[in-house]
Amino acid sequence: MRKPVDWIIALFVLLIGRGRARRVPAKRRIVAARTPDERAELVVVLLFLCAAGCAIATPFLYAFEAPALTQLLGLSIGLAFVFFAAGLVLIGKRVVVTEELAEPYPPPTREVAQGEVAQIVEESGDSVSRKGFLKLAGGAAVGSIGVALLTPAASLGPVLDTDPLYRTPWRRGRRLVDENGRRYRADDIEPKLFYTAFPEGADHEELGAPLVVVRLDPRDLRLPQGRADWAPEGIVAYSKICTHAGCAVSLYRVPTFPPVQPKPALVCPCHYSTFDPADGGSVLFGPAGRPLPQLPLQIDPRGGLRAAGNFSGPVGPSWWGVRMGKAK
Amino acid sequence: MQTVVRRACTLAALAAALAAGVARAQPPQGVVTGPNATGRSLYSGNCASCHGPNGEGVSTPVAGAGGVKGQGPPLIGVGAGRADFYLRTGYMPLGRPDEQPQRRRPLFGDREIRALVAYVASLGPGPAIPRPHPERGDLSGGQRLFATRCAGCHQILARGGYLTNMRVPPLTQATPVQIAEAVRAGPYVMPRFTKKAISDAQLDSLIRYVRYASQDPENPGGWGIGFVGPVPEGLVSWFLGAAALVAACVLIGTRLRA
Numbered sequence: 001m002r003k004p005v006d007w008i009i010a011l012f013v014l015l016i017g018r019g020r021a022r023r024v025p026a027k028r029r030i031v032a033a034r035t036p037d038e039r040a041e042l043v044v045v046l047l048f049l050c051a052a053g054c055a056i057a058t059p060f061l062y063a064f065e066a067p068a069l070t071q072l073l074g075l076s077i078g079l080a081f082v083f084f085a086a087g088l089v090l091i092g093k094r095v096v097v098t099e100e101l102a103e104p105y106p107p108p109t110r111e112v113a114q115g116e117v118a119q120i121v122e123e124s125g126d127s128v129s130r131k132g133f134l135k136l137a138g139g140a141a142v143g144s145i146g147v148a149l150l151t152p153a154a155s156l157g158p159v160l161d162t163d164p165l166y167r168t169p170w171r172r173g174r175r176l177v178d179e180n181g182r183r184y185r186a187d188d189i190e191p192k193l194f195y196t197a198f199p200e201g202a203d204h205e206e207l208g209a210p211l212v213v214v215r216l217d218p219r220d221l222r223l224p225q226g227r228a229d230w231a232p233e234g235i236v237a238y239s240k241i242c243t244h245a246g247c248a249v250s251l252y253r254v255p256t257f258p259p260v261q262p263k264p265a266l267v268c269p270c271h272y273s274t275f276d277p278a279d280g281g282s283v284l285f286g287p288a289g290r291p292l293p294q295l296p297l298q299i300d301p302r303g304g305l306r307a308a309g310n311f312s313g314p315v316g317p318s319w320w321g322v323r324m325g326k327a328k
Numbered sequence: 329m330q331t332v333v334r335r336a337c338t339l340a341a342l343a344a345a346l347a348a349g350v351a352r353a354q355p356p357q358g359v360v361t362g363p364n365a366t367g368r369s370l371y372s373g374n375c376a377s378c379h380g381p382n383g384e385g386v387s388t389p390v391a392g393a394g395g396v397k398g399q400g401p402p403l404i405g406v407g408a409g410r411a412d413f414y415l416r417t418g419y420m421p422l423g424r425p426d427e428q429p430q431r432r433r434p435l436f437g438d439r440e441i442r443a444l445v446a447y448v449a450s451l452g453p454g455p456a457i458p459r460p461h462p463e464r465g466d467l468s469g470g471q472r473l474f475a476t477r478c479a480g481c482h483q484i485l486a487r488g489g490y491l492t493n494m495r496v497p498p499l500t501q502a503t504p505v506q507i508a509e510a511v512r513a514g515p516y517v518m519p520r521f522t523k524k525a526i527s528d529a530q531l532d533s534l535i536r537y538v539r540y541a542s543q544d545p546e547n548p549g550g551w552g553i554g555f556v557g558p559v560p561e562g563l564v565s566w567f568l569g570a571a572a573l574v575a576a577c578v579l580i581g582t583r584l585r586a
Binding site for chain 2: 190272286
C-alpha cells in the first residue's frame with residue numbers, strides 16, 4: 001500500500017523539479033512583452049477536452065450497444081469534430097502570437113533585427129506550462145477522435161472465430177411458422193404472393209432465421225444440381241437476408257403475363273440486388289456477389305411445411321471467408 | 329405565271345405528303361368507338377389483337393393491325409374488377425404488349441368502359457368490382473399493413489419508386505376502388521393478395537392509410553420535400569451543409585483586427 005504512494009510522491013517531485021530546472025533565466029526583452037490571452041487559452045483547453053470527451057464516448061456507446069446507437073454515434077463523433085475545430089479556430093485567432101508593428105522600419109543593425117525575430121519565435125514556443133497544457137489537451141482530442149474513428153472497424157466481423165457465422169437454427173424437420181408463430185401448411189403458400197417464415201421455437205431476430213417463401217410453377221424451376229427435391233410442389237425457400245449488405249429481401253416481382261413481362265424475382269430494397277427464385281437464388285442484377293442461400297423444404301404427411309436440412313450456403317452479408325464453408 | 333404553277337404544285341405535293349404522314353402517324357390500334365358501340369364491338373376493335381377474338385388470349389406473338397405483334401393474357405374469368413381497373417387507370421389499351429402499363433387519362437368514356445367491363449365479365453365468371461369501405465378502416469392498422477406488405481416497393485407515403493427494370497407507380501391518384509382492385513389483381517409484376525393474405529377489413533384499413541398518406545400526410549413540421557424520402561432530403565441537406573461549410577471557411581479565414 002505504501003509503495004505506490006511513495007512512487008506517486010517521487011514522480012510529483014520529479015515533475016515539479018523538472019519544471020523548475022527548465023525555467024530559463026529571463027532574457028533581456030527587445031520587443032514589448034505581449035500579454036498572453038489566458039482566457040482564450042483556457043477556452044481552447046476546455047474545447048479540446050470536450051472534444052476528447054465526446055470522442056471517447058464513441059467506443060463505449062458502441063461496446064454497450066446504447067439505444068438509438070446510430071444517432072448517438074454520429075452525434076458523439078460529430079460533436080468531437082465541432083469542438084476540435086472550434087478550438088483550432090480559437091488558437092488561430094487568439095492564441096498564436098501575431099505582432100503587428102505599425103512603426104516605420106528602425107535602422108538597426110542586422111544582428112539586432114535577427115535577435116528580435118529570434119526572440120519572437122522563441123517566445124511563441126516558450127510559455128511552457130500553458131503551451132504544454134494546450135498540447136496535452138490537443139493530443140487528447142486527436143487521440144480520442146482517432147480511437148472513435150477506428151471503433152467501427154469492429155463491425156467488419158470476426159477475424160479468428162468465424163464459426164458463429166455458419167450456424168443457423170434450421171434443422172431437418174423444423175417447422176416453418178409465420179411472424180406470429182402460426183405453422184405454415186403447404187397449401188397456405190399461394191402463387192404470386194410471398195411469405196416470410198421463421199423456424200418454430202427459435203429466435204426470430206437471429207440472422208439465419210427469416211425465410212422468404214414463394215410458390216412457383218414446378219415446370220419453371222431450374223434449380224442447381226443436387227437440389228431436385230428441395231422444392232416440393234414448386235415451393236422454394238430462401239434466406240431473407242441479402243448476401244450483399246444484410247438487408248431484408250422484401251420485394252417480390254411476379255409477372256401477370258410471363259411471356260412479355262419480367263420473370264419472377266426477389267429484390268432487396270437497399271441496393272436493388274435481384275435474385276432469381278427459380279434458379280437457386282442466383283443473382284440477376286445488383287451488387288450482391290453470391291446467390292441467396294436456399295433452404296431445402298419438405299411437406300409432412302399432414303401437409304405441414306418443414307425444413308429438410310440447412311441452407312445451401314452461409315447466411316447473411318459476405319465477409320472475407322464466405323466461400324470457404326457451408327451452413328451448419 | 330410559271331412560278332405560280334410551280335408553287336401550287338409544290339404546295340399540293342407537300343399537302344399530300346403531310347396527309348400521308350398523318351395517316352401513318354396514327355396509332356396502329358386507334359381507339360375504335362362509336363355512338364352505338366357495344367362492349368363486343370369495342371372489344372373487337374381495341375382489345376382483340378392481343379387478348380384474342382374471344383378473350384382466350386394470345387400466347388405466341390401474332391402480327392396484327394399496323395404490324396404490332398399482339399400478345400396478351402386470356403381475359404376469360406378475370407372478371408369485372410380487373411377490367412374496370414385496367415381501363416379506368418388508362419393502363420389498357422397498351423401500345424406495345426411488352427411495355428409497362430402507365431397511368432394516363434383513360435382512352436374511353438365512362439359509357440364505353442362500362443360496356444367493355446360488362447363484356448369482359450360476360451366472358452367467364454370472375455371477381456366483381458370490389459366495394460371497399462375505407463371509412464370503416466383503422467388508420468394505424470393500415471399503416472402497419474402497408475409498411476410490411478407494400479412500402480418496400482411503393483414507399484411508405486405511397487409516392488412510388490423503382491424496381492429492377494421497371495417503375496413502381498405512385499398511389500396518389502388511385503381511388504379506393506382502384507386500390508382494392510389492384511391488391512386483389514396484382515397488375516403487371518405486383519404480387520396478388522387473396523382474402524387469406526389480406527382480408528376485406530384489412531383492405532379497408534390499407535386503403536384508408538393510402539388515401540391519408542397520399543392526400544395529406546401529417547407533417548410534423550419542417551420541409552417535406554414532396555415526401556419522397558431520404559434521397560432528396562439528403563441532397564438538400566448536402567447543399568445546405570456545403571453552403572454552411574463554405575461560410576464557416578470564410579469566417580475562419582478572416583483575420584482578427586485588433
